[in-house]
Amino acid sequence: MTIVDVRTPDPKRFIPGATGDWEVIVGMEVHAQVLSNAKLFSGASTEFGKPANANVSLVDAAMPGMLPVINEECVRQAVRTGLGLKAQINKRSVFDRKNYFYPDLPQGYQISQFKDPVVGEGKIVISLGPDRQGNFEDIEIGIERLHLEQDAGKSMHDQHPTMSYVDLNRSGVALMEIVSKPDMRSSDEAKAYMTKLRAIVRYLGTCDGNMDEGSMRADVNVSVRRPGEAFGTRCEIKNMNSIRFIGQAIEYEARRQIAILEDGGKIDQETRLFDPNKGETRSMRSKEDAHDYRYFPDPDLLPLEFDDAFVEALKHDLPELPDDKKARYVSELGLSIYDASVLVSEKAIADYFEAVASGRDGKAAANWVINDLLGALNKAGKSIEETPVSPGQLGAILDLIKSEVISGKIAKDLFEIVFSEGGDPAEIVEARGMKQVTDTGAIEKAVDDIIAANPDQVAKVKAKPTLAGWFVGQVMKSTGGKANPQAVQALVKAKLGLED
Amino acid sequence: MSVDLATVKRVAHLARIAVNEEDANRMMGELNAILGFVEQLSEVDVSGVEPMTSVTPMAMKKREDVVNDGDKAEDIVANAPNSDRNFFLVPKVVE
Numbered sequence: 001m002t003i004v005d006v007r008t009p010d011p012k013r014f015i016p017g018a019t020g021d022w023e024v025i026v027g028m029e030v031h032a033q034v035l036s037n038a039k040l041f042s043g044a045s046t047e048f049g050k051p052a053n054a055n056v057s058l059v060d061a062a063m064p065g066m067l068p069v070i071n072e073e074c075v076r077q078a079v080r081t082g083l084g085l086k087a088q089i090n091k092r093s094v095f096d097r098k099n100y101f102y103p104d105l106p107q108g109y110q111i112s113q114f115k116d117p118v119v120g121e122g123k124i125v126i127s128l129g130p131d132r133q134g135n136f137e138d139i140e141i142g143i144e145r146l147h148l149e150q151d152a153g154k155s156m157h158d159q160h161p162t163m164s165y166v167d168l169n170r171s172g173v174a175l176m177e178i179v180s181k182p183d184m185r186s187s188d189e190a191k192a193y194m195t196k197l198r199a200i201v202r203y204l205g206t207c208d209g210n211m212d213e214g215s216m217r218a219d220v221n222v223s224v225r226r227p228g229e230a231f232g233t234r235c236e237i238k239n240m241n242s243i244r245f246i247g248q249a250i251e252y253e254a255r256r257q258i259a260i261l262e263d264g265g266k267i268d269q270e271t272r273l274f275d276p277n278k279g280e281t282r283s284m285r286s287k288e289d290a291h292d293y294r295y296f297p298d299p300d301l302l303p304l305e306f307d308d309a310f311v312e313a314l315k316h317d318l319p320e321l322p323d324d325k326k327a328r329y330v331s332e333l334g335l336s337i338y339d340a341s342v343l344v345s346e347k348a349i350a351d352y353f354e355a356v357a358s359g360r361d362g363k364a365a366a367n368w369v370i371n372d373l374l375g376a377l378n379k380a381g382k383s384i385e386e387t388p389v390s391p392g393q394l395g396a397i398l399d400l401i402k403s404e405v406i407s408g409k410i411a412k413d414l415f416e417i418v419f420s421e422g423g424d425p426a427e428i429v430e431a432r433g434m435k436q437v438t439d440t441g442a443i444e445k446a447v448d449d450i451i452a453a454n455p456d457q458v459a460k461v462k463a464k465p466t467l468a469g470w471f472v473g474q475v476m477k478s479t480g481g482k483a484n485p486q487a488v489q490a491l492v493k494a495k496l497g498l499e500d
Numbered sequence: 501m502s503v504d505l506a507t508v509k510r511v512a513h514l515a516r517i518a519v520n521e522e523d524a525n526r527m528m529g530e531l532n533a534i535l536g537f538v539e540q541l542s543e544v545d546v547s548g549v550e551p552m553t554s555v556t557p558m559a560m561k562k563r564e565d566v567v568n569d570g571d572k573a574e575d576i577v578a579n580a581p582n583s584d585r586n587f588f589l590v591p592k593v594v595e
Contacts, residue, residue, distance in 0.1 A: 036565050037565045037566065037567050038563070038565050038566060038567050038568075038569075042569055043563065043566060043567060043568040043569035043570070044567065044569045044570035045567040045570055051573065051586065052573060052585060052586045052587045053573035053576045053577060053586045053587070053588075054570060054571055054573050054586075055570045056570060056572075056573065056576045057569035057570055058569075058576075059569075061576050069561055069562065069563045070560060070561075070562050070563065071562070071563050071564075071565050072562040072563065072564065072565065073564075073565030074565070075562075099514070101516055102593070103588070103590040103593055155593065156587075157592060157593070157594050159584075159587075160584075160589070160592075162591065162592055163582070163589040163590065163591065163592055164589070164590050164591070164592050164593050164594075165584070165587040165588070165589060166587060166588040166589075166590055167587055167588075168576070168588075292514060294514065301560065302554055302558060302559070302560040302561075303560065304560055305559065305560065
């Protein structure tokens with residue numbers, strides 16, 4: 001395979017060394033667990049957190065004579081993901097055996113796809129920014145391939161002084177291995193890639209993307225070079241399950257390699273592990289043999305074949321993906337690119353926003369979701385899934401503003417009450433007397449009172465009309481923020497004899 | 501194509517088969533005889549011929565995404581030399 005460098009070196013991303021600038025090159029292999037009820041080649045459940053070996057069939061335990069039969073939904077999920085990555089779908093692909101020995105691999109081989117993967121080249125557009133000018137930089141990252149394979153079981157080494165415990169519940173669960181091209185040039189790009197890939201599989205519903213449960217793990221390939229020169233020797237950092245750690249590991253690894261090269265050394269191609277406590281990568285104990293997986297086509301499985309109609313049906317039912325959604329929010333709802341980017345960053349946020357925006361003003365809904373809801377969630381350390389304010393409740397608050405039952409200012413208080421206590425916004429407004437005063441008589445009286453109590457200010461306002469704002473503020477204060485601000489403004493100006 | 505003694509030992513090791521020096525030498529001879537026989541096939545011109553994956557034109561059998569197996573942890577570990585609470589126990593392996 002020849003690797004094509006599609007990027008132009010960008011000084012903005014260079015890492016300064018003692019002897020000049022360096023450029024970091026990153027490529028990733030991501031293992032994403034396929035969302036399915038049953039495993040890739042057996043009828044055992046994929047449910048997480050079951051007792052040891054409860055989700056194991058005789059196929060998963062590799063009992064003699066057992067034969068694999070492919071789960072068609074796993075194939076659909078792989079093709080959906082391929083379509084989401086704008087990738088080539090291969091209507092004919094082949095399963096191979098990847099041979100190695102480990103106690104959590106009862107077959108002695110992993111069924112994978114080597115030469116002929118189900119999905120070929122595609123791409124992901126990542127968006128970096130905003131920078132200080134508020135601009136975003138869109139970068140296309142190439143996808144090399146996506147293939148289906150079996151997950152291995154799980155070993156635990158801390159249960160016994162001399163024995164390892166093996167649980168095969170995960171053995172045989174379908175994984176998609178998604179391989180990028182070495183197109184990333186900074187840790188930020190790598191983090192953006194992983195974030196975007198996770199968003200895409202979550203939108204598609206092909207992987208739950210829960211990295212802390214191990215549903216998505218990345219092997220990160222890192223090398224450095226002088227800008228514009230040929231690619232250097234790479235090291236592979238295995239099994240990263242946090243986007244933040246991916247960033248840290250790349251930063252550390254790039255500097256480690258630069259230090260070696262600047263000292264006149266050379267990089268050994270090796271597998272490394274990231275230690276989050278120390279923030280370092282270290283060499284994995286080298287295996288006696290270099291990897292020799294002796295791939296060959298699995299004689300138990302015929303080639304995987306499907307027709308155009310199969311692909312077209314999946315394409316037809318594909319949900320709207322983040323890039324399309326973002327473009328639509330900008331063009332149809334008039335949102336800024338920044339706001340649209342925030343809203344589509346997670347499917348759950350986009351779903352929430354669309355529920356609030358449905359039948360209401362999109363910009364107002366976006367402001368409330370981004371500034372108030374996400375702000376409050378962030379402060380409370382909660383995710384969008386844990387929101388105490390439902391889209392219905394936030395929508396009701398927006399309706400109360402729109403119909404001028406409450407002012408925008410009171411709405412903020414109301415939101416806080418609903419966030420911390422729950423309840424029906426309209427009922428809360430009723431019960432706690434938060435209704436906006438639109439009765440001109442009552443507002444007029446409040447204005448008169450303020451004017452009467454402040455003759456000094458009244459004297460000054462003729463020379464300095466901006467002081468009208470002070471009167472408006474005083475009236476709002478005296479009415480507990482419940483007066484309609486536009487009405488107050490108009491009355492203050494009229495009573496003070498100011499021009500509109 | 502032929503294999504030397506080191507390759508025979510390496511292949512045996514990869515397959516986790518213990519062979520002593522004497523067996524390895526004997527197997528080198530047997531393997532080379534097999535490879536020599538297979539080599540005759542390369543005399544046939546197969547350019548442009550698709551590799552055959554099956555003797556009958558069959559489509560791969562597929563299953564629905566339905567859970568209809570599992571929940572037999574005790575059976576799964578029944579033949580294991582050592583187990584505890586339905587975990588397999590193996591001599592400690594730490595990467």
